[in-house]
Amino acid sequence: MNESVRMIIARQAEEWFVANREEALDARKSAAFSRWLKSSPLHVEEYLAITQLAGELQAARDPNMTAEDAIEQARHENSVLAAPAGFSMSGSEPRRRAQWFPFAAAIVILAGLSITYWKWEIRAPIAQHYVTTHGQQSTYRLPDNSILRLNTDTEIVVRYRVNERLVEITRGQAMFGVVHDSKRPFRVTAGSAEVRDLGTEFEVYRQTDVTRVTVVDGQVSVTPSKDAAGTHASAWNAHVSTGEQVQIVAGVLTSGPEPIDVGRSTAWLRRQIAFEQQPLSEVATEFNRYSPTPINIKTAALRGLKVSGVFAADDMESFIAFLRSLDGVSVELTPAGIDVRAL
């Protein structure tokens, strides 16, 4: 599961596109293709994009290359389906660049503010608060040029001292792009977990009981926080590397470090909600983090219904349309929220 959700969907789009060019799909395949298109707006976007690419390929025709030339060249190759040089499905390079793009944009926007922060640092250690409200996301550049990106409903306290940089996540989810400084460690506390940066880009999500740490690039060391360490005799220290995730409950390491789909975990950076075969109840909870009108699943049996898709976090309309397209599901809009029931 090293590919991002978008990569997987793009690959499926290519396969459907190639199948559609062969001959008209039979009724069964045609219905399957319809279902695939209806999975999410991203499926539609990727299919249209591959259509566009095929159109450009036709336009790139070299009139000097005949069919015979192409066949002749192919004869000189052995019959093995070889991956061309440089072919890599993991493709970490472009993805990393894509993930840094919002940060780069934020640096440009926030460069003007850095003088203000610099003045603030002189007066440190003053606790600096960063807060986002329901549905809001914000990006900040810290005095040491590290980047802080907050997701919806998040509160963070930053204390920079001469010998350390302390960040506390009071609630919510944040992404850190840390400038490494061995003389001044970067430490993040979130619930019962403490994360120490070893030069990196990572995300911390503090839920009510669970704290989740995901490393996009580099390595961090995770330990129980001081508060949690007081109540638990056994100390531990987990090294989490690129593409890995750990979960901590009450100061205990409950899962990981294990490889996960970083693209899905950090989909919020692109203001997307991505889910693959996840229960409807979890997906609804994710949408409710952003939306002013909550989704309420009224029929208990629907909570476990497995769904897949990628939606813009603020595009509730598409998600409602998606829910309505599911067999045996009805959606009703009430003043209190969006009620989902079995038909």
Added chain:
Amino acid sequence: MPEDKRALVERLFAQHSGALRVFFHRRAGLRADASALSQEVYLRLLHVNHIDSIKNPEAYLFTVASNLAKEQKVLEWRRGIAVDLNDPTVQEQLGSLDETGSKIDHEHRVARLREVLGQLSPKCRAVVVLQYWHGMSYEDIASRLGISTHMVKKYLVQGLGLCRRRMARME
């Protein structure tokens, strides 16, 4: 019969490619715009009652997408100045409005695609070239290259995927 249907799709594909190009010129330029447009296409797909019974979902998708791209163009035009949309001169201008901007971008991408094609393995490139430049059917390609149609499809998916990833890096 399948041949007829295939020809129909090819014709639809050719008809709509201009509108789709305008559509995805936005994707390259302003990613958020393309995503918003895709969401709109998606919503329209879902609002059809019996989409599962539609014989050719792909042709339907192209129609919805290109209609939307055209509507979008009209909307943008309206935002600028009040014009009479029935005026033939305005109609003509609408037709070429976005083409100028997307044309440079398009030529740039096509030139880059030629380079990327050169990086494919010879067999993969041959399959892509025979399909997209010479319009040969999968069966014809298979028999000319002495491979199965299954392998032809595999090479096409591989070729499209590599082109897409390499082109994405320049966006």
